[in-house]
Amino acid sequence: MIAGMHFSGPFPRGRTGAAVLLAASLAGCGLFRPAPPPPPPVVHRAELPNDTGLPASAVRALNQRFPYMHAVGHSAGHLQVDDADDVAVVLAPIGQSHDTVVALLVTGPGGDYRVATSSKVVAPGCEPCTTTVDIAHHLLSVHVMRPSDPDFERVTYQFGYRDTDDALRLVGVTAAQPAGDDPIAHSYAITTNLLNGAKVDTLDATTADPAHRRELRSTVPLRPAIAFDAFAFTPQALAPELRRQPVSAFEPQESLSASAVALLHARFPGATVQSRSAGVLRADAVHDIAVVLAPAAGAEADATLALLLAQPDGSLKLGAVSGPLTRNCRGCDVQVQIAHKALVVQTVSTDGSGTHVAGYQFVATPRPGVLRLVGVRTVLASHDGSGDSHRYVNTANLVTGDKLEVVEDVTHGRRNRVEHASKIALRPPIGLAGFAFDPAKLDAETRRDFTP
Numbered sequence: 001m002i003a004g005m006h007f008s009g010p011f012p013r014g015r016t017g018a019a020v021l022l023a024a025s026l027a028g029c030g031l032f033r034p035a036p037p038p039p040p041p042v043v044h045r046a047e048l049p050n051d052t053g054l055p056a057s058a059v060r061a062l063n064q065r066f067p068y069m070h071a072v073g074h075s076a077g078h079l080q081v082d083d084a085d086d087v088a089v090v091l092a093p094i095g096q097s098h099d100t101v102v103a104l105l106v107t108g109p110g111g112d113y114r115v116a117t118s119s120k121v122v123a124p125g126c127e128p129c130t131t132t133v134d135i136a137h138h139l140l141s142v143h144v145m146r147p148s149d150p151d152f153e154r155v156t157y158q159f160g161y162r163d164t165d166d167a168l169r170l171v172g173v174t175a176a177q178p179a180g181d182d183p184i185a186h187s188y189a190i191t192t193n194l195l196n197g198a199k200v201d202t203l204d205a206t207t208a209d210p211a212h213r214r215e216l217r218s219t220v221p222l223r224p225a226i227a228f229d230a231f232a233f234t235p236q237a238l239a240p241e242l243r244r245q246p247v248s249a250f251e252p253q254e255s256l257s258a259s260a261v262a263l264l265h266a267r268f269p270g271a272t273v274q275s276r277s278a279g280v281l282r283a284d285a286v287h288d289i290a291v292v293l294a295p296a297a298g299a300e301a302d303a304t305l306a307l308l309l310a311q312p313d314g315s316l317k318l319g320a321v322s323g324p325l326t327r328n329c330r331g332c333d334v335q336v337q338i339a340h341k342a343l344v345v346q347t348v349s350t351d352g353s354g355t356h357v358a359g360y361q362f363v364a365t366p367r368p369g370v371l372r373l374v375g376v377r378t379v380l381a382s383h384d385g386s387g388d389s390h391r392y393v394n395t396a397n398l399v400t401g402d403k404l405e406v407v408e409d410v411t412h413g414r415r416n417r418v419e420h421a422s423k424i425a426l427r428p429p430i431g432l433a434g435f436a437f438d439p440a441k442l443d444a445e446t447r448r449d450f451t452p
Contacts, residue, residue: 050072051074051090054071054074058113059071068094070094072097073089073132073133074090075088075134075135079168080138080161084107086105086106086135087105088104088105088134088135090133096127097130098125099124101119102118102122103115103119104116104168117229119228120229122142122144122233125412127412128146128147128414129145130144139159139172140159149235149383152175152190154176155176155242162195168227169225169226169228170225170227171193171195172191175189175235177189187203192242194241199219201218203250260316264293267306268293268304268306270297271294273291275292275336276290276291276292280338281338282368288307288308288338289307289308290307290336290343291307291336292304292305304321304322304325305432307371320433323434323437324436324437324438332349333348333349334347341364342362343361344360344362345359355380355382356378357381358378358437359377359379361374362374370432371431373429374399376395376396376445377394378394379391388412389410390407390409392405392406394406394446396444396445398430398445405419405448420450420452
């Protein structure tokens, strides 16, 4: 649901994080109230890391080549040949542990180490970022942790020697991002082999979606070899290799039941199922189905959402049918999820200003088969090639009238977050049947009123 909301009745109350009724943006128990301002950050003045385990000849070689830097970590192993140890060393400017570079040392005549090559600065300007290295299986892995990155917090770049030359080249990349507070939250990972173009995107299971992890395999075009000393250590430097897939691309391909297909075909001839979700929506142990239907090819129509309601005899009955889903965001990705007795519908689109997310949450009412809109959440997220980002999140509870706006900026690795709570007038209940998924129709709820 919209970041993990839990209900104890038809119209739950409460909020943890962003706003009631929206999972992780609308989740919680108890009365809705604005979150108290966060306490001032605690400044820890821990000692800087200092790697003292390097061989003496390696220390001498580093001091000659990098006199204003100190070692904060290293790894030794067989990188190019099996009978010699290479050493990869993470170096940082004296007095700090960020803005690191990675130096590779090899043994020269007499067994002394010499600097063979070194990288560009890793994550420049990002103070919370950390870099570690390891050498194993003839690969040098550079692990970069960027806790403020909106796309991937953990990225591993792998370098190796190709058979045709003796230069260290980028051969693979792996990136991962925890679920965070995405309305329909999944942790996401990507692994791409730059030697053959094989790419694997992975969605891991969550508490709201306990199904086994899902993988999506594809290929990316091969690019010219990238030398270790020429590579910019940013996810943006490998855009095709680290491009995320929409969640709808992971939907299982097995068909709906024959009865569900017949029901949909009779009501929506020619329409195709774009995405779906099944779960407990109205009563325990009763699994209803929410289906997003794309219109027939060439039809002058819009995608819609239809509910299939489970009946006591095991059959299905057509329930509420929404209004247009994507009329105001052509080509956007549509996701649906039934969890914790709520239906969440989310649209995601991207343009020049960033990524736009609109999430709507519905719960069942005492009237059989009738769902009511109880929360709406909008997000605008953007970031530039340097790693700076801007994120605006607006959540509104249509049951209590509570509205919360959050602005979070990351500049040079430093995070700044501010919140603004307000009240909006309550509307008459809005049902799913005929509902047009257009944030502009909910102006007070989705309008940006806070710009710090």
